[in-house]
Amino acid sequence: MTDARTAPSRSVNTVLGPVPADDLGVVSVHEALLSVVPGAEHAYDITIDRAEVFEVLAKKLTDFRNAGGGTIVDSTGMFYGRDVRLYEALSRSTGVHVVASTGMGPEEMLGGYFLTPQTNPPTPWPAERFADLFSQEVSEGMVVPRVERRGGAGLVATTATREGMTATDESLFRGAARAARDTGVPVSIRFGADAVHDLEVVLSEQLPADRVVVGGLDRRDAVDAGAPLEVARRGAYVALDHVGSDSVDRDDDDAHLTDRERAALVVELVQAGHADRILLSSNAIGVAVGQPAYDLPFSHVCSTFVPFAKSLGLSDEDARRILVGNPRDLLTVR
Amino acid sequence: MSKVNTVLGTIPAEELGVVAVHEHIGYGMPGSELDSKWWKTPEQRYEETVPKLRAFHEYGGGTFVDVTGICNGRDVDYYKSLSAKTGVHIVACTGFVGGDTALPHFARASVDYLTRQFVSEITVGIGDTGSRAGVIKVGVSRGGRMTELDKRIYRAAARAALTTGVPIMTHLAIDAETAIAIFSEEGLPLDRVLFGHADDGVNAEKTRDTWIAEQGGRVGFDTFGYETELEDPPFWARPRKERLDHFLRFIGQGHLDKVLASADANCSPLGWPGVKGHTVNYVFEDLIPDLREAGVDEATITTIFVDNPADFLTIRT
Ligand SMILES: [Zn+2]
Numbered sequence: 001m002t003d004a005r006t007a008p009s010r011s012v013n014t015v016l017g018p019v020p021a022d023d024l025g026v027v028s029v030h031e032a033l034l035s036v037v038p039g040a041e042h043a044y045d046i047t048i049d050r051a052e053v054f055e056v057l058a059k060k061l062t063d064f065r066n067a068g069g070g071t072i073v074d075s076t077g078m079f080y081g082r083d084v085r086l087y088e089a090l091s092r093s094t095g096v097h098v099v100a101s102t103g104m105g106p107e108e109m110l111g112g113y114f115l116t117p118q119t120n121p122p123t124p125w126p127a128e129r130f131a132d133l134f135s136q137e138v139s140e141g142m143v144v145p146r147v148e149r150r151g152g153a154g155l156v157a158t159t160a161t162r163e164g165m166t167a168t169d170e171s172l173f174r175g176a177a178r179a180a181r182d183t184g185v186p187v188s189i190r191f192g193a194d195a196v197h198d199l200e201v202v203l204s205e206q207l208p209a210d211r212v213v214v215g216g217l218d219r220r221d222a223v224d225a226g227a228p229l230e231v232a233r234r235g236a237y238v239a240l241d242h243v244g245s246d247s248v249d250r251d252d253d254d255a256h257l258t259d260r261e262r263a264a265l266v267v268e269l270v271q272a273g274h275a276d277r278i279l280l281s282s283n284a285i286g287v288a289v290g291q292p293a294y295d296l297p298f299s300h301v302c303s304t305f306v307p308f309a310k311s312l313g314l315s316d317e318d319a320r321r322i323l324v325g326n327p328r329d330l331l332t333v334r
Numbered sequence: 335m336s337k338v339n340t341v342l343g344t345i346p347a348e349e350l351g352v353v354a355v356h357e358h359i360g361y362g363m364p365g366s367e368l369d370s371k372w373w374k375t376p377e378q379r380y381e382e383t384v385p386k387l388r389a390f391h392e393y394g395g396g397t398f399v400d401v402t403g404i405c406n407g408r409d410v411d412y413y414k415s416l417s418a419k420t421g422v423h424i425v426a427c428t429g430f431v432g433g434d435t436a437l438p439h440f441a442r443a444s445v446d447y448l449t450r451q452f453v454s455e456i457t458v459g460i461g462d463t464g465s466r467a468g469v470i471k472v473g474v475s476r477g478g479r480m481t482e483l484d485k486r487i488y489r490a491a492a493r494a495a496l497t498t499g500v501p502i503m504t505h506l507a508i509d510a511e512t513a514i515a516i517f518s519e520e521g522l523p524l525d526r527v528l529f530g531h532a533d534d535g536v537n538a539e540k541t542r543d544t545w546i547a548e549q550g551g552r553v554g555f556d557t558f559g560y561e562t563e564l565e566d567p568p569f570w571a572r573p574r575k576e577r578l579d580h581f582l583r584f585i586g587q588g589h590l591d592k593v594l595a596s597a598d599a600n601c602s603p604l605g606w607p608g609v610k611g612h613t614v615n616y617v618f619e620d621l622i623p624d625l626r627e628a629g630v631d632e633a634t635i636t637t638i639f640v641d642n643p644a645d646f647l648t649i650r651t
Contacts, residue, residue, distance in 0.1 A: 038364075039437025042404050042461070044454035078368060109438055111365020111405070116434045118363065118606050120536070120569040122476040133369060145367035146604075290439045 012331040013138070013154035013185060014071075015087045015098045024097055025070020026302055027327035030188065030215050030241040030281035032288075033057055033074045033090070033098070036081025038109055040290025048289060054086060057286045060298055061094040067299030070324075071097040073281075073331070075157045075188050075215075078102045078134075079109065081289060084142050084150040099154035099331060101188065102137035103176050104130075106161040107168040115168065124168045130175025131182070138183040154331060156180050160192030170201060177205035180212075184334040188239075190215040195227040199236055209235030213279060213330055218242050218257045218265065228265060232274035237330055240265060241281035244300040250292070263309040266322070275318045279326055280305065336648045339456065339468035339500070340397070340423045341413045350423065351396020353643035354614050356503065356530055356556035356596035358603075359383060359398075359413055359424075364405040364437050366605020374602065379412075382602035386613050387420040393618035397423040399596075399647070401471045401503055403431040404440070404451075407604040410463040425647065428455035429471035429491055431505045433483030441483055448490030449497075456498040468647060470494055473505025478540070480509045488513055492520035495527075499650040503528045507541045507553065514549055523550065528594055528646060530554035533580055535562070535572035547589040552646060555581045556596035559616035560609065568609050578624055590634060594642055595621065 011018035034053055040046050061072065076082060084100060091098040104110055114130075116122040134156050141149030158176040160169040173189060180187035180202075187207065191198040191214060199214055217228045218240040228238050242256040257265065269278050284296040297303070306319050336347035360379070366372055374382075390398065402408045410426050417424040429452060430436045440448065455467040470491045475481045480488070491502050502522075504513065507529035517527060532543040533555040543553050561567060561574045585593060597616040600608050617639070625635055 037437075037439045039405055039439030039441070042437075043439055044451045044458070047462070079365065108441075111363060111368075111437060112434045113363035113365035113369070113605055116363070116476045118568075136370070140370075143368055143370060146373050149370065 010332050012099060013152045013333060014091065015084055015100050015151050016091050017151055018333070019097055021328045021332040024324070024328050024331065026068055026323045027071040027073065027331070028069065028281045028298055028301060029073045029213060029279050029327050029330070030075045030239055030283050031072050031286070031298060032076045032284065033072070033087060033286045034081045034083050035076055035285045035288050035291070037290035038079055038111065043290065046289060050086065053287050054090065057090055058094055060286050061090060061096040064298035065094060065096050067303045069096065069299055069302060071099060071327070072298060073099040073101070073155065075101050075155065077104050077157045078137060078142065079104045079111065082142070084144060088150070100142060101155045101157040102134045102142060102153035102179070103157040105158040105169060105172045106192070107166045108161065110168070125171060127171045127174035127178065130172055131178035134176055134179035135183050138179065138185050153185065155186050155188050157188040159190040160198050162192055164193040165198055165201070173198065173201045174205055177202035177207045181205060181207045186211045186213060186330050188213045188215060191222070195222050195225070196230050199231055199234065203234070210237070210329070211334070213237035213239050215239040215241050218262050219255060220257060223257060223265065228269060229272060229274070232269060232272070232277040236277070237279050237326065238269065238274070238277050239279045239281060241279070241283050243280055243282040243305045244296045248294060248296055250294070259305055259308060263305065263312050263314070266309050267313050270314065270318050275321055276326060278322045279330070280322055336644070338425065338647045338649065339466040340417065341410055341426050341465040342417050345423060347644040347648040349396070350640070350644050350647065352394055352639045353397040353399065353647070354390070354395060354596045354617055355399045355528070355594045355643050355646070356401055356554055356598050357398050357614050358402050358598070358600045359400050359409070359416065360407055360602045360604040361402050361600050362407040362603070362605025364435055367407065369605070372605050379602045383416060384420060386601050386615060387416060387422045389615050390618070391420055391422050393615060395422060395618065397425060397643070398614065399425040399469060401427045401469065403427065403429055403435055403471045405435055405437045406431055410460045410465045414463065414465060425468035426460060426465060427469045427471040427503070428452045428460065428467035428494070430473065430487055431471060432473035432475040433481045433487060434475040436483060436487065445486050445490045445493070448487060449493045452490060452494035453497050456494065456500050468500060470500055470502045471505065472502055474509055478508060480512045485512065485516060488516045489520060492517050492522040495522055496520065501526045501528065501646050503554070504530050506530065506537055507532045507543065507546060508537050510542055510546050514551065525550055525552060526650065528552040528554050530556050531598070533557055533572070533577050534560065534570045536570045538572065538580060543584055544587060544589065547592040552592050552594060553584065553589065554594050554596065555584070556594065557598045558595060558621050559597045559599065559612045564612065565610055578628070582628055582630070585634070590637055591642065593638060594646065595638055
């Protein structure tokens, strides 16, 4: 938990410290600033020029701010290129609040330390150890590996294996849920094969549903299974977080709804009474290393998508709730 | 000309001296850097490491081969400063301790890509350090059998060894049939491979050390000092006498020219507690005296610690 003596009463953990929740403005909850596939930093054919990375990200954040954006959540966790000191400098220079995340996953993305530890037998980490690791990142600060801790993480983010949650993924989910429960920050889950199943895993750790955001609910298979409505009914946040996916050229771009279909889903969820559970984001990657670029402006949601959703009947009030109120409630440390 | 890549540049093999062929300045599993329970200040790391290297040098140690793989906390700039200040030659490696220590970027990579990675680190340099790798590390993942990824790494290592002339060192010598099949398919002479950890407590029984030597491979008795007699021995420890007898038996079988020995110690471990009381200097403080006591002559000791490693480490062009 943030220090009660210095933290405002209703606050959000940003890389520059706790910020009053009402100051966040328009929030994008599932984005990536610097995204590095684990190991790519050691590749012979990759160099990461920090000044260059900064310049690219600063431009994108400034563009987001000029479009009315207030806060970017880097939801890539602690082991996918997260660079806390760079994010501090970016936030200071652009005026955009940056919330960074702890957490890891899916199993394939973990280091051997967690999967084949130097014990006999090499048993993968249990939930409790992940919970401790993630909780420390919230309460004591996010790590600059082997150097120091900085500000506290603003959420715990984890992901399950696409083909279905593995045993280690389940430990990650349970550990993330416990860390969220114990520290008061929310948990973000990206489901594997079954959104409702994966949500139930974190809820079974006595974490209130309104502390959970389920990402990827604009994936076709999840929509076909009725997952967005079901997740909202259970009280968790529904992240339709591939906004703009049909305007980016990618191999898997038909895995998600088009913006037209997505906007219709937003309207449908609102009509079903779940306006207070919807979140919009684009999973854009500011700078992608060791992976294809996913180059979408962070402002796509507020500049392009929301006006379009309004043309389909989304009210100004609900749009504001989705862009500002819902993420504020989610991110406020309890 | 006989050349070896060290972190401070190329040196003649004649300058290597006594070599500890399988060691670690500091080893940690990938991801251990995220767990602050293991963190040490830079002061503490130098404090733990420098006296060991200085003692190594004073005992007559010439060269320390660090076989900490790419994602295990290998830190070449740090090795350069240690080498320059202590006078110990340090050889760094490219490659991976095992498939289970290769992070996703490499775990997903093709044999071709891995080959280019290794060749680049051997011929251009590791990262932006300018230091060239002097050996290629490969290994068997936990579980006792080579995984598909282990095999990809072995094949890439074989190709890089053929291209560059740098030798290969393995972590574990179990499942050696599979490894040797890959090296043979790639046309790599087996004297360019040191099959390591033939002597450890968990795997010695399962390791076909004499068979490997008969095929032409080199055999590493390179976990000397991980003894059950220690105050807090690790799970791979072995009774001291049992390992020594194993070593003497192997040499007695006519395989002196194939043998290498080392301690596999960490000067300052990165992601695990390490083993109290175990250092690279076991070679001088315990092993060489034990060999002398067992009647091994000085010429043989020189063969094991000077000539064999020089022949092995020399870049073959
Ligand atoms: Zn080793």
